[in-house]
Amino acid sequence: MDIKPLAIPDVLLFTPPRYADERGFFSETYNYQAMAKAGIKEPFVQDNQSLSRVKGVVRGLHCQLAPYAQGKLVRVIKGAIWDVAVDARAGSPTYGKWVAAELSEENWSQLWIPPGFLHGFVTLQDNTEVLYKCTALYDKASERSVRWNCKGLNISWPVKAEEAILSEKDLAAPGFAHVKDWFSYGAKP
Secondary structure, three states, X not given: OEEEEOOOOOOEEEEOOOEEEXXXXXXXXXXXXXXXXXXXXXXXXXXXXXXXXXXXXXXXXXXXXXXXXXXXXXXXXXXXXXXXXXXXXXXXXXXXXXXXXXXXXXXXXXXXXXXXXXXXXXXXXXXXXEEEEEOOOOOHHHEEEOOOOOOOOOOOOOOOHHXXXXXXXXXXXXXXXXXXXXXXXXXXX
């Protein structure tokens, strides 16, 4: 498995090998030992899958507060996304900074987003399906959102604001200035 840290080194890009023949392919998409060696030792307790029917669907930026803070291992099984992680850990040297990677069914890459980060993505193709593993169960009371195109974050999204398709909840999300002590750098989730 190819493992690359991004500009925020806690966020990792994994690309598992695919073994193809005339029948199709086989790929081991998750291996606890490989992930633990890369520093991801939290168990995954929930899998989520989403389908976005059209290009330009934005989901995020989302997180959950402790004790339900989620680490996520995100992959695309059909289509493509621009996947974004924003460091929301107070005291972190990269607080308020973001990294992104294109995940697609072609490149087969996966993005590890640790607890303490906001997460969001935009679909780059119609009928995109995203599957992600989470280290904590969903808890509505601890759920938080930040506006996807907050000027304070200056995320370089590959979609124009007037073309983005969002839920009402995501349209109403506040800016990053509202993130006050949601997470602490170095704290356990």
